[in-house]
Amino acid sequence: QKEVEQNSGPLSVPEGAIASLNCTxxxxxxxxxxxxxxxxxxxxELIMFIYSNGDKEDGRFTAQLNKASQYVSLLIRxxxxxxxxxxxxxxxxxxxxxxxxxxxxxxxxxx
Amino acid sequence: xxxxxxxxxxxxxxxxxxxxxxCDPISGHTALYWYxxxxxxxxxxxxxxxxxxxxxxxxxxxxxxxxxxxxxSVSTLTIQRxxxxxxxxxxxxxxxxxxxxxxxxxxxxxxxxxL
Numbered sequence: 001q002k003e004v005e006q007n008s009g010p011l012s013v014p015e016g017a018i019a020s021l022n023c024t025x026x027x028x029x030x031x032x033x034x035x036x037x038x039x040x041x042x043x044x045e046l047i048m049f050i051y052s053n054g055d056k057e058d059g060r061f062t063a064q065l066n067k068a069s070q071y072v073s074l075l076i077r078x079x080x081x082x083x084x085x086x087x088x089x090x091x092x093x094x095x096x097x098x099x100x101x102x103x104x105x106x107x108x109x110x111x
Numbered sequence: 112x113x114x115x116x117x118x119x120x121x122x123x124x125x126x127x128x129x130x131x132x133x134c135d136p137i138s139g140h141t142a143l144y145w146y147x148x149x150x151x152x153x154x155x156x157x158x159x160x161x162x163x164x165x166x167x168x169x170x171x172x173x174x175x176x177x178x179x180x181x182x183x184s185v186s187t188l189t190i191q192r193x194x195x196x197x198x199x200x201x202x203x204x205x206x207x208x209x210x211x212x213x214x215x216x217x218x219x220x221x222x223x224x225x226l
C-alpha cells in the first residue's frame with residue numbers, strides 16, 4: 001500500500017464547476033497535511049495546509065480532513081482554466097519531519 | 112527576497128559519470144529537503160536536513176546517492192556512477208518551521224539526463 005494515494009486523473013471539469021480532489025494516507029499518526037499545485041514544467045507551490053479535523057477555507061479553496069478515515073480532500077469552487085494543473089497531496093509522517101507526497105491528480109478545467 | 116535556487120538547471124551526463132547538484136535555500140530556513148521527480152510522477156523524498164541534527168537519509172535509493180549541507184546554508188546532492196534510471200528532475204525545498212508545520216518553498220529544480 002502506498003503511503004499517500006491519489007487518483008491520477010485526469011479530472012476534467014467545466015469552468016465554474018466545483019473540482020473535488022481526494023487523498024488517503026496510511027500513517028494514522030500523521031498530523032500535518034498539505035496540498036501543493038504544480039503547473040507543467042514548474043515546481044510545486046503550496047495551496048493549503050490543514051492540521052485539524054474538519055474544513056478549512058481560503059478563498060475558492062477548501063481543505064477537508066478526516067483523521068479517523070485517513071482522508072484529506074481539496075475542493076476548488078468556481079474552477080477556472082488557470083486552475084488546470086497537477087495537485088499534490090503531502091503528508092508529514094508521525095514522529096519525524098519527512099514529507100510524503102502522493103503521485104498527484106491532474107486537473108483540467110475546460111473553458 | 113531571493114527564493115530557493117538550484118544549479119545547474121540542466122545537466123546531461125554519460126552513464127557511469129558522477130554529478131553534483133547544488134541547492135541554495137532561503138536565508139534563515141533551517142530545514143532543507145531533496146526530492147526526485149520522474150516524468151509524470153510525484154515527488155520522491157530523498158533526504159532531509161534540519162539545523163545541526165543528523166539528516167534523515169531514509170529516502171536515498173542507493174549508496175550511490177549522498178548529500179551534504181554546511182550549517183544552515185548550501186546543500187549538495189551527489190550521484191556517483193550515474194545510471195539511466197537516475198534521469199529525473201531533482202527538486203530542493205527549504206522550510207522555516209519545524210516538524211512539518213511550515214510551508215516548503217521549492218527551487219526550480221535540476222533536470223538530470225543520463226545518456
